[in-house]
Amino acid sequence: MLNTTKTERRKLRTKANDFLQLMIDAGEKEILESSEIDKKIYLDDDTIDAQSLLFLIAGYETSSTLLSFAIHVLAAKSDIQNKLRTHIKDITEGKEMSYELLAQLDYLEGFLLETLRMYPPLARVDRICTKEYILPGTSIKIEPGNVVAIPVYGIQMDPDIYPEPNEFIPERFTEENKKERPSHLFLAFGAGPRNCIGKRFAMISAKLAMVALLKKFKFSLCEKSVHPVVFEKKGILLKAANGLWVHIENINQKQD
Numbered sequence: 001m002l003n004t005t006k007t008e009r010r011k012l013r014t015k016a017n018d019f020l021q022l023m024i025d026a027g028e029k030e031i032l033e034s035s036e037i038d039k040k041i042y043l044d045d046d047t048i049d050a051q052s053l054l055f056l057i058a059g060y061e062t063s064s065t066l067l068s069f070a071i072h073v074l075a076a077k078s079d080i081q082n083k084l085r086t087h088i089k090d091i092t093e094g095k096e097m098s099y100e101l102l103a104q105l106d107y108l109e110g111f112l113l114e115t116l117r118m119y120p121p122l123a124r125v126d127r128i129c130t131k132e133y134i135l136p137g138t139s140i141k142i143e144p145g146n147v148v149a150i151p152v153y154g155i156q157m158d159p160d161i162y163p164e165p166n167e168f169i170p171e172r173f174t175e176e177n178k179k180e181r182p183s184h185l186f187l188a189f190g191a192g193p194r195n196c197i198g199k200r201f202a203m204i205s206a207k208l209a210m211v212a213l214l215k216k217f218k219f220s221l222c223e224k225s226v227h228p229v230v231f232e233k234k235g236i237l238l239k240a241a242n243g244l245w246v247h248i249e250n251i252n253q254k255q256d
């Protein structure tokens with residue numbers, strides 16, 4: 001698909017207002033402005049393809065993974081589901097949805113962050129060492145160029161950081177409780193200058209989706225549900241081994 005689109009746009013000189021076009025233009029700019037023949041083309045075709053794929057995985061699969069696990073939690077925990085529905089109703093009923101209204105949904109925010117703690121779509125982030133470092137209290141030396149894997153899932157399920165890690169507790173993410181933990185101990189969106197660029201957008205879209213779903217549907221476990229979740233061992237993103245199955249009931253059926 002990418003190859004066809006790139007070829008078509010280059011041949012016909014057509015332009016679109018999208019991410020792919022930005023990259024095609026950036027790549028071409030380098031070629032046109034280059035006076036030296038061997039000047040490196042920063043965005044070559046492989047880079048454009050890799051970035052396009054990464055954006056799809058980074059932007060869509062992560063958000064849909066969060067929503068899938070969130071719905072599984074709702075199905076498994078009816079008390080939390082009821083509390084969340086009442087919370088949403090209390091804050092949003094009769095009002096037009098807005099950014100400000102979404103910001104008031106603090107229990108929903110805690111619910112989503114707790115889902116991301118127990119089910120981080122990216123269970124590991126990597127960094128490349130730039131400066132020699134000896135792990136404190138050990139003789140383990142990390143050399144420049146070494147890849148360091150940071151175990152997001154391991155950190156977020158560590159009982160010394162999150163007591164009773166297998167318990168789903170949205171209140172762990174109230175403003176007061178968050179202040180008590182160093183912020184880098186929640187790593188579902190990574191940390192530092194290369195953390196997730198889509199973090200705010202992801203939280204807003206997930207909140208909007210949850211508001212719409214909870215107003216209309218009730219979720220419960222069904223025969224095919226597996227709880228606690230068993231994870232797939234392979235894969236880029238965290239995934240349930242046999243999928244996430246729930247029973248969905250339309251609670252507005254009579255009115256609809």
Ligand code: HEM
Pocket residue numbers: 055058059060062063066116120121122125126187188189190191192193194195196197198199201202
């Ligand atoms: C629940 C949803 C999401 C989760 C859990 C998530 C998680 C992450 C994580 C863990 C990283 C790596 C951070 C690091 O290495 O420190 C990352 C990077 C990134 N994410 Fe997200 N993400 C989500 C949604 C999105 C969305 C909606 C977009 C785009 C609209 C996006 C775009 C990116 C990009 C471009 C990067 C690479 C940033 C860089 O290297 O500078 N993500 N994300």
